[in-house]
Amino acid sequence: MSEQTLVSKEKLAERVREMGRQITDDLMGQQVVMICILKGAVHFFSDLTRAIDLPVNDVMDDFMQVWSYAGKNTTKVVTITKEPTVSFKGKVVLIVEDVTDRCYTMREVVDYFLKHGAAKVLVAVLFDKPSAHEVEFTPDYIGFSIGPEFIVGYGLDYNEIYRNVPEVRVLQG
Ligand code: IMP
Ligand code: MG
Numbered sequence: 187m188s189e190q191t192l193v194s195k196e197k198l199a200e201r202v203r204e205m206g207r208q209i210t211d212d213l214m215g216q217q218v219v220m221i222c223i224l225k226g227a228v229h230f231f232s233d234l235t236r237a238i239d240l241p242v243n244d245v246m247d248d249f250m251q252v253w254s255y256a257g258k259n260t261t262k263v264v265t266i267t268k269e270p271t272v273s274f275k276g277k278v279v280l281i282v283e284d285v286t287d288r289c290y291t292m293r294e295v296v297d298y299f300l301k302h303g304a305a306k307v308l309v310a311v312l313f314d315k316p317s318a319h320e321v322e323f324t325p326d327y328i329g330f331s332i333g334p335e336f337i338v339g340y341g342l343d344y345n346e347i348y349r350n351v352p353e354v355r356v357l358q359g
Contacts, residue, residue: 206237
């Protein structure tokens with residue numbers, strides 16, 4: 187297995203700051219609960235939440251864990267293994283996800299928040315693979331649109347390794 191750099195840590199930081207500015211403009215004046223989808227979105231979430239400049243009373247952070255992958259393959263069955271605890275009823279939920287691939291995961295997660303009373307659900311994804319979608323889904327905020335390649339680093343894993351790599355790489359082989 188070999189790896190090749192796709193996005194440097196400088197480019198990641200720059201794009202996340204831009205996304206933060208846009209989300210700040212769009213959500214000013216609203217009550218927002220930001221949801222980190224564990225574990226892959228952890229670094230993106232940490233950087234994005236600090237790049238969003240909304241009043242402190244208007245933003246809460248929480249975490250959710252969802253399971254669907256084994257190695258490079260989705261099982262299509264999405265299981266929620268940790269539910270959020272912060273109350274998001276009547277608020278805007280901003281889901282922060284690492285990558286949308288076939289989109290089974292985001293469809294399930296968005297439905298969960300709508301079913302449990304969110305006023306509105308938005309999705310910010312760092313990487314979108316439009317050519318891999320099997321479920322119809324369009325993220326509201328996209329960091330980078332990429333091909334169907336398997337990527338690792340900046341939180342993204344292959345069998346739990348590579349998450350600590352500061353840049354994003356394509357895994358080949
Ligand atoms: P989906 O349901 O196929 O959209 O899968 C999305 C989930 O699969 C993400 O939350 C990731 O955890 C994982 N995933 C999809 N593509 C990749 C990848 O290229 N690298 C690492 N994880 C991925
Ligand atoms: Mg994930």
